[in-house]
Every structure is written in structure tokens, then in C-alpha cells.
Amino acid sequence: MNELLKQSYDAATELIKKSALEKNQILVVGCSSSEVCGATIGKDSNLEAAESVFAGIYKACKKNGIYLTCQCCEHLNRAIIIEKEAAEKYNLEIVNVVPQPKAGGSFATTAYKTFKNPVAVEHIKAHAGMDIGDTLIGMHLKDVAVPLRLEIKSIGKAHLVCARTRPKFIGGSRAVYDETKM
Secondary structure, eight states: HHHHHHHHHHHHHHHHHHHTTTOEEEEEEEEEHHHHHOOOOOTTTOOOEEEEEEEEHHHHHHHHHEEEEOOOOOOTTTTEEEHHHHHHHOOEEEOOOOBBTTOHHHHHHHHHHSSSSSEESOOOOOEEEEESSSSHHHHHHSSSSSEEEOOOOEEETEEEEEEEOOOOSSSSOOOOOGGGGE
């Protein structure tokens, strides 16, 4: 489990750096603990693996002042577990659900048990994302997601895909863009 914590911490740290996340921005993470342990998504939820992965990512987020948000599984319509402070800061509508390992997933359950004041919301527009085990986090990213290639390609046995977001380019052939936001 220490290896899972290290992999997840290193991946989150690299993602935060490469995506240039700023303090109080949102990182959304979807994690299949089943996939982390080499099983099929949704078939073998593992609370111990989820706790290790969560601990590494949470540590990196706290160190950098980033709001970690955790996607539930499809049984809770991929709702998001988030700190109440962040939900209020981003004016997100709070809904009432408490994730469980078999209805929400072990990763979201761990977030709910660990966060200081956890709440659930249905929708966010995160600044960056980490998808561990092909959990399909895209619906929770801002409109223009850009893939990020990290040195770490998997956490445990789960495929890792990361993304940052950028502002939309608007205008036409005469538009001028801020190169620092590309």
C-alpha cells in the first residue's frame, strides 16, 4: 500500500505542476480501487487500496492549496464529494448522499470519511483531472480539456489519464490570444 501512496502522490504532484494549478483551484479525481488492484471496474472495491491512493493525492493537494474533489461511481450518477468550503466558494448546489463502497465507490467513501466537512454535488467544472482506472471524469472538467502526459502511466494496475483545462479561444482570424494561457 505504501507503493500506491507514493505513486498517487508523485502523479498528483506532477499533475499540479504541469497543469499550473493555482491555490484554491479544483482537481477532480475518479478512482476505481478495483482497477488499482487488477480487477474489473466496479467488481472488487477495495477500501484499503482506495485509502492509500487517496492519501497520496490528498497530501499533494493540501501541500499546494488545491481543492481535491472525488467522483463517485455511476450508482450515484458520478456525483462529486467535495469540501463544503469549496462548494460554497464555487457556488455549487449541495445534494444529499453519503457514498458507500458499493454505492459511490471506495475512493469517494474515503474522501467523505476524511474531509473536514464533506458534501456532495452533482456537477463541477474542475481545472484539472486525474482518471485512475478509466472512470470517465470528463463530465466534471471545464469545457476545454487538454491531455497531460505524466511520467507515471498507472497507479497500481490501473490505467492513469490526466488533463488540464484552458480557457476557450474565441474570435476569428483577427483575434489575438494570451500565449501564457495556452
